[in-house]
Amino acid sequence: MEERKYRVLLCEDDTNLGMVLKNYLELNDYEVVLERDGRLGLAAFQREKFDICLLDVMMPNMDGFKLGEEIRDLDPDMPLFFLSAKTMKEDIIQGYKLGADDYITKPFDSEVLLLKIRAILKRNEEENRISENIQFDLGSYHFNPRLRELIHAGKTETLSPKENDLLKMLAENKNDLLPREKALKKIWGSDTYFNGRSMDVYIAKLRKYLKEDDTIEIVNIHGNGFRLVAP
Amino acid sequence: MEERKYRVLLCEDDTNLGMVLKNYLELNDYEVVLERDGRLGLAAFQREKFDICLLDVMMPNMDGFKLGEEIRDLDPDMPLFFLSAKTMKEDIIQGYKLGADDYITKPFDSEVLLLKIRAILKRNEEENRISENIQFDLGSYHFNPRLRELIHAGKTETLSPKENDLLKMLAENKNDLLPREKALKKIWGSDTYFNGRSMDVYIAKLRKYLKEDDTIEIVNIHGNGFRLVAP
DNA sequence: AACTTTATTGCAAATCATTAACATTATGGA
DNA sequence: TCCATAATGTTAATGATTTGCAATAAAGTT
Numbered sequence: 001m002e003e004r005k006y007r008v009l010l011c012e013d014d015t016n017l018g019m020v021l022k023n024y025l026e027l028n029d030y031e032v033v034l035e036r037d038g039r040l041g042l043a044a045f046q047r048e049k050f051d052i053c054l055l056d057v058m059m060p061n062m063d064g065f066k067l068g069e070e071i072r073d074l075d076p077d078m079p080l081f082f083l084s085a086k087t088m089k090e091d092i093i094q095g096y097k098l099g100a101d102d103y104i105t106k107p108f109d110s111e112v113l114l115l116k117i118r119a120i121l122k123r124n125e126e127e128n129r130i131s132e133n134i135q136f137d138l139g140s141y142h143f144n145p146r147l148r149e150l151i152h153a154g155k156t157e158t159l160s161p162k163e164n165d166l167l168k169m170l171a172e173n174k175n176d177l178l179p180r181e182k183a184l185k186k187i188w189g190s191d192t193y194f195n196g197r198s199m200d201v202y203i204a205k206l207r208k209y210l211k212e213d214d215t216i217e218i219v220n221i222h223g224n225g226f227r228l229v230a231p
Numbered sequence: 232m233e234e235r236k237y238r239v240l241l242c243e244d245d246t247n248l249g250m251v252l253k254n255y256l257e258l259n260d261y262e263v264v265l266e267r268d269g270r271l272g273l274a275a276f277q278r279e280k281f282d283i284c285l286l287d288v289m290m291p292n293m294d295g296f297k298l299g300e301e302i303r304d305l306d307p308d309m310p311l312f313f314l315s316a317k318t319m320k321e322d323i324i325q326g327y328k329l330g331a332d333d334y335i336t337k338p339f340d341s342e343v344l345l346l347k348i349r350a351i352l353k354r355n356e357e358e359n360r361i362s363e364n365i366q367f368d369l370g371s372y373h374f375n376p377r378l379r380e381l382i383h384a385g386k387t388e389t390l391s392p393k394e395n396d397l398l399k400m401l402a403e404n405k406n407d408l409l410p411r412e413k414a415l416k417k418i419w420g421s422d423t424y425f426n427g428r429s430m431d432v433y434i435a436k437l438r439k440y441l442k443e444d445d446t447i448e449i450v451n452i453h454g455n456g457f458r459l460v461a462p
Numbered sequence: 463a464a465c466t467t468t469a470t471t472g473c474a475a476a477t478c479a480t481t482a483a484c485a486t487t488a489t490g491g492a
Numbered sequence: 493t494c495c496a497t498a499a500t501g502t503t504a505a506t507g508a509t510t511t512g513c514a515a516t517a518a519a520g521t522t
Binding site for chain 2: 509
Binding site: 160161162163194195197198201202220222223 | 477478479480481482487488489
């Protein structure tokens with residue numbers, strides 16, 4: 001149960017406000033990446049792993065709503081907060097339509113923002129906790145991610161944390177595509193060349209573990225990701 | 232059951248309210264430690280023993296929710312009350328209601344507060360009485376945490392307090408993972424390098440006690456914690 | 463002081479993640 | 493079709509981290 005800081009993607013074109021907010025959040029134990037427009041924000045999101053995104057609505061290159069859409073495409077569950085000076089009703093509605101978790105109008109009380117962020121993250125954590133004890137049957141294998149155990153014919157292998165995480169994601173998407181990018185960001189933290197190679201090494205390891213049952217296969221979908229085929 | 236005063240940790244940055252509340256509670260036979268921000272509150276909690284915590288939500292350095300989380304990490308069963316101004320949004324509160332034993336909006340009726348405190352403490356006491364006498368059968372061993380006795384084949388070992396606490400936590404999570412961090416925080420107070428080394432030493436001691444029965448094992452899950460395997 | 467309990471070191475062994483190195487396969491355009 | 497290139501497959505080497513446990517020191521009790 002590793003203590004890790006929550007990671008915040010903050011997109012704000014006003015450098016002053018951006019830095020102030022960044023510092024404030026960092027003081028409160030968040031890890032913050034600040035980007036100054038939508039395009040950069042999207043790039044950061046694709047590259048790294050975040051727990052929550054705070055998006056200014058009015059930004060150069062790509063506005064906050066558009067960025068929010070793009071982010072939702074990549075990860076439907078990512079918590080989104082929109083920051084905006086506008087009080088126009090349409091904007092707010094549009095923001096919520098996208099599934100914004102909150103909409104905050106400037107100027108805002110930074111302490112309230114902090115509490116809202118914390119509330120959302122906490123809710124998300126509760127949801128995760130439910131799925132904590134899930135187990136999988138994969139052909140003649142039994143997989144218990146909590147104990148990192150892969151059992152076959154009475155023999156128990158203890159998987160390494162990375163092996164375990166990867167097999168868990170594959171199992172959660174059994175018979176369906178697990179996109180490379182998604183696994184890399186979730187397990188390795190970011191989608192880089194070396195992390196990609198590392199992941200390939202782990203795929204090879206998992207294939208070795210699972211080779212006793214012919215009905216199970218980890219299939220590569222070139223350029224896209226992997227698929228765990230299992231009954 | 233010996234007579235002793237209940238100890239209350241009160242965190243409140245408003246000195247006036249803080250002192251008034253402290254005096255009021257003391258009049259009603261509680262022992263109160265008043266701290267004026269989150270950081271000091273956490274320090275006090277780590278230093279001393281309390282029966283209940285009353286935390287103001289809006290505080291400098293560390294807000295009440297964050298402090299509550301930290302306290303819950305150290306002791307998941309500690310009763311928590313949050314005090315907050317009425318103006319706070321209901322949805323923020325909602326996110327936190329789960330972990331809190333009660334949530335009180337200022338201004339509040341101090342008599343009601345007192346009654347709530349009494350109710351919680353009473354409930355907790357009953358729960359403690361139940362769990363106090365718990366005993367465990369571990370293979371051919373019998374373990375009585377209350378007496379710190381580990382009995383095997385008619386022979387009784389008296390465990391040291393730390394040995395006892397650790398075996399109790401392992402037994403409570405029998406056949407399941409006991410995260411390192413959890414045990415360290417609860418038994419040693421904090422998760423530091425040396426405490427970790429110390430815990431490993433205690434694991435070794437427990438293994439020695441338990442080696443008479445082959446069906447019992449304390450298994451390490453690398454990087455995660457330990458698991459007491461027992462029938 | 464004698465004894466018990468706890469904390470601290472030290473170091474070997476086990477485990478892990480990453481990177482290198484080299485092999486193979488897929489894919490799209492010439 | 494064939495080739496260049498990018499993506500993937502696999503094994504092994506490296507270096508970092510975690511754990512096991514004995515030995516010793518420190519603190520606390522009686």
